[in-house]
Amino acid sequence: xxxxxxxxxxxxxxxxxxxxxxxxxxxxxxxxxxxxxxxxxxxxxxxxxxxxxxxxxxxxxxxxxxxxxxxxxxxxxxxxxxxxxxxxxxxxxxxxxxxxxxxxxxxxxxxxxxxxxxxxxxxxxxxxxxxxxxxxxxxxxxxxxxxxxxxxxxxxxxxxxxxxxxxxxxxxxxxxxxxxxxxxxxxxxxxxxxxxxxxxxxxxxxxxxxxxxxxxxxxxxxxxxxxxxxxxxxxxxxxxxxxxxxxxxxxxxxxxxxxxxxxxxxxxxxxxxxxxxxxxxxxxxxxxxxxxxxxxxxxxxxxxxxxxxxxxxxxxxxxxxxxxxxxxxxxxxxxxxxxxxxxxxxxxxxxxxxxxxxxxxxxxxxxxxxxxxxxxxxxxxxxxxxxxxxxxxxxxxxxxxxxxxxxxxxxxxxxxxxxxxxxxxxxxxxxxxxxxxxxxxxxxxxxxxxxxxxxxxxxxxxxxxxxxxxxxxxxxxxxxxxxxxxxxxxxxxxxxxxxxxxxxx
Numbered sequence: 368x369x370x371x372x373x374x375x376x377x378x379x380x381x382x383x384x385x386x387x388x389x390x391x392x393x394x395x396x397x398x399x400x401x402x403x404x405x406x407x408x409x410x411x412x413x414x415x416x417x418x419x420x421x422x423x424x425x426x427x428x429x430x431x432x433x434x435x436x437x438x439x440x441x442x443x444x445x446x447x448x449x450x451x452x453x454x455x456x457x458x459x460x461x462x463x464x465x466x467x468x469x470x471x472x473x474x475x476x477x478x479x480x481x482x483x484x485x486x487x488x489x490x491x492x493x494x495x496x497x498x499x500x501x502x503x504x505x506x507x508x509x510x511x512x513x514x515x516x517x518x519x520x521x522x523x524x525x526x527x528x529x530x531x532x533x534x535x536x537x538x539x540x541x542x543x544x545x546x547x548x549x550x551x552x553x554x555x556x557x558x559x560x561x562x563x564x565x566x567x568x569x570x571x572x573x574x575x576x577x578x579x580x581x582x583x584x585x586x587x588x589x590x591x592x593x594x595x596x597x598x599x600x601x602x603x604x605x606x607x608x609x610x611x612x613x614x615x616x617x618x619x620x621x622x623x624x625x626x627x628x629x630x631x632x633x634x635x636x637x638x639x640x641x642x643x644x645x646x647x648x649x650x651x652x653x654x655x656x657x658x659x660x661x662x663x664x665x666x667x668x669x670x671x672x673x674x675x676x677x678x679x680x681x682x683x684x685x686x687x688x689x690x691x692x693x694x695x696x697x698x699x700x701x702x703x704x705x706x707x708x709x710x711x712x713x714x715x716x717x718x719x720x721x722x723x724x725x726x727x728x729x730x731x732x733x734x735x736x737x738x739x740x741x742x743x744x745x746x747x748x749x750x751x752x753x754x755x756x757x758x759x760x761x762x763x764x765x766x767x768x769x770x771x772x773x774x775x776x777x778x779x780x781x782x783x784x785x786x787x788x789x790x791x792x793x794x795x796x797x798x799x800x801x802x803x804x805x806x807x808x809x810x811x812x813x814x815x816x817x818x819x820x821x822x823x824x825x826x827x828x829x830x831x832x833x834x835x836x837x838x839x840x841x842x843x844x845x846x847x848x849x850x851x852x853x854x855x856x857x858x859x860x861x862x863x864x865x866x867x868x869x870x871x872x
Contacts, residue, residue, distance in 0.1 A: 368416070368417065368719035369719070370395070370398070370452055371436065371449070371451065371745070372394060372746055373399070373403075374746075375747070377747045384732050386435065386745055388427065390745065391746060394747070395452055395453065399466055399469065405473060406754075411776065412783050413475055413717065414714075415477070416470055417479075417716075418478070419480050420439030421439075421448050422447070422448060422449075422480060423448055423450075424437055424438060424439050424441050425437045425442075425443045426451070429489055430524045431522065431524045431548070432487075433733055434731075434732055434743025435744060437743065438549060439480065439742055440482055441487035441488075443489055444490070444491040445486075445494075446491075468577070471577065478578075479582070481569070481610075483555075483583065483584070483585075483589050483593075484589055485536075485547060485551060485553060486550060487551075488526070488528065488550065488551055490551070495508075495509045498510060502514065506554075506559075506560045507561055509553055509562050509565070510554060511532060513530050513533075513540040516529075516531050516540045517529045517531060518531035518540055518541075521542065532551040533551065536552070553589075555590050557590050558592075563597060564600075567600040571601055574605040581611065582613065583610055583612050586613060586614060587615065591622065595627045602628075611629065611632070611633075612629040615633070620669070632672075632675055632677060633679075634665075634677060634678055634679075638662070638706075639685070639707075643680075643685075643693065643703075645657045645659055645703070646702070649863075659796075659811040662706060663796050666710065666711065673713055674711070675713070678713045679707065679715065680707050682718050683742055686727065686737070686738035687720075687725055687740060691738060696724070697767070698864075701774060701864040702811075702826040702863050703826075704774075706865075709815065710813060712787070712788060720754065722771065722775040722779075723753060723768040724768055725750040727748070729746065731743075732746075757772075785817050786822055789817060790815050791815070791816045792814070792815060793816065795814065795843070796812065806829070809828050811828070812824065812835075812837045814847065821849060821871040823868045823869075823870055824865060825865060825866045826865045829862060831862050832859070832861050834858075834859055835858050836857050839855070839870075840853045847871075856868065
């Protein structure tokens with residue numbers, strides 16, 4: 368979640384599009400009080416809270432940032448937190464430490480961002496302070512330079528940079544408006560540079576403050592040996608530290624899990640992409656055809672990697688599931704939720720406001736109506752304000768938000784059972800291919816098993832309610848350690864929803 372957007376003090380309807388901090392305000396560390404944290408842990412069964420946008424980033428005092436608030440991925444100082452998140456700016460580190468303690472006391476762990484590839488153009492002297500700017504590159508430098516060339520940004524700005532530095536994703540002195548022009552790329556090369564050891568210092572600093580885990584941004588953009596070294600060196604002192612990798616190349620999953628030692632990997636280009644395309648295919652006539660049978664291919668590709676994946680149907684980079692760009696309404700996404708949450712033993716990521724059906728259809732300023740919740744503007748989504756009111760008063764949710772929260776709470780509670788956390792999965796698609804009884808292009812069925820217990824889960828991606836007949840072969844029961852003959856189970860499943868039936872208790 369983005370703490371700056373959890374801002375319950377703002378008056379609903381009073382937000383100014385493209386507004387400043389003075390106009391719209393910001394959420395604070397203190398907004399995550401005991402009641403909010405208890406809600407996360409006890410109602411949503413959250414085990415880890417990812418506070419993104421905590422480490423100090425470039426903000427609106429610089430006219431080259433993206434939006435008035437700036438990107439939380441353009442880090443200005445790796446050893447500080449954003450002053451705007453504190454009630455008392457001069458005590459901001461103490462307030463952050465208290466947030467960590469409150470989170471731990473509530474029974475959860477703390478995740479922060481680790482952004483190794485790039486920093487803000489105005490970063491602290493810890494990086495680049497002793498660089499030789501007369502050369503494009505040398506091992507001792509933290510950045511890449513263009514000697515004799517001035518930086519040309521794609522926006523109007525008073526900022527001057529001479530010589531120009533390479534931007535986060537572009538080796539050029541003239542980045543485009545689609546580039547990460549608010550950042551500069553850090554120097555790792557393919558062998559040990561000074562940057563490697565500085566990043567170890569960064570991670571150890573946050574571990575010393577009680578941070579438990581790190582979501583590592585765009586790890587494929589730095590050399591593999593560098594991220595492996597950084598993690599190993601950090602764990603020499605803090606062996607409990609956990610790491611989550613934002614990765615997109617499926618072919619590299621095994622390396623990052625088994626060689627580097629990441630605890631979880633984004634499964635964006637596997638299960639997420641499949642669920643997105645299946646939902647869109649069934650809801651809109653202009654979307655490319657996509658069959659529910661794709662899901663089988665996803666888990667088969669992963670094999671023993673499944674427990675290392677991080678499943679989700681929302682995050683800050685992707686469109687919100689209830690937006691017009693995905694399912695159009697939270698209730699149209701429940702089939703995808705059943706699969707992403709319950710298919711395997713992988714952890715599941717819940718993006719803030721998702722459980723209330725946040726649609727991400729605001730035009731906040733720098734971010735237009737794109738189905739995403741802004742990470743660049745001073746804002747507070749209506750669902751977040753409603754949730755905070757509900758948490759503290761028991762009121763505040765509209766009918767749709769309350770229904771969505773009820774659904775999420777129920778499924779998230781079920782996901783904590785041994786049959787999900789420690790059980791096995793048996794995919795039933797292969798033996799259910801009769802469109803008259805079970806349309807395998809629109810329906811997906813699987814068993815979850817644990818010590819003789821068997822639950823049947825059926826997801827219906829169709830826009831129509833379905834009466835499906837699910838055939839369960841005898842060898843599925845045998846695989847689960849249960850003596851039982853093959854059978855057929857008739858299940859009623861609402862449109863875009865799922866069903867859960869206990870077969871053996």
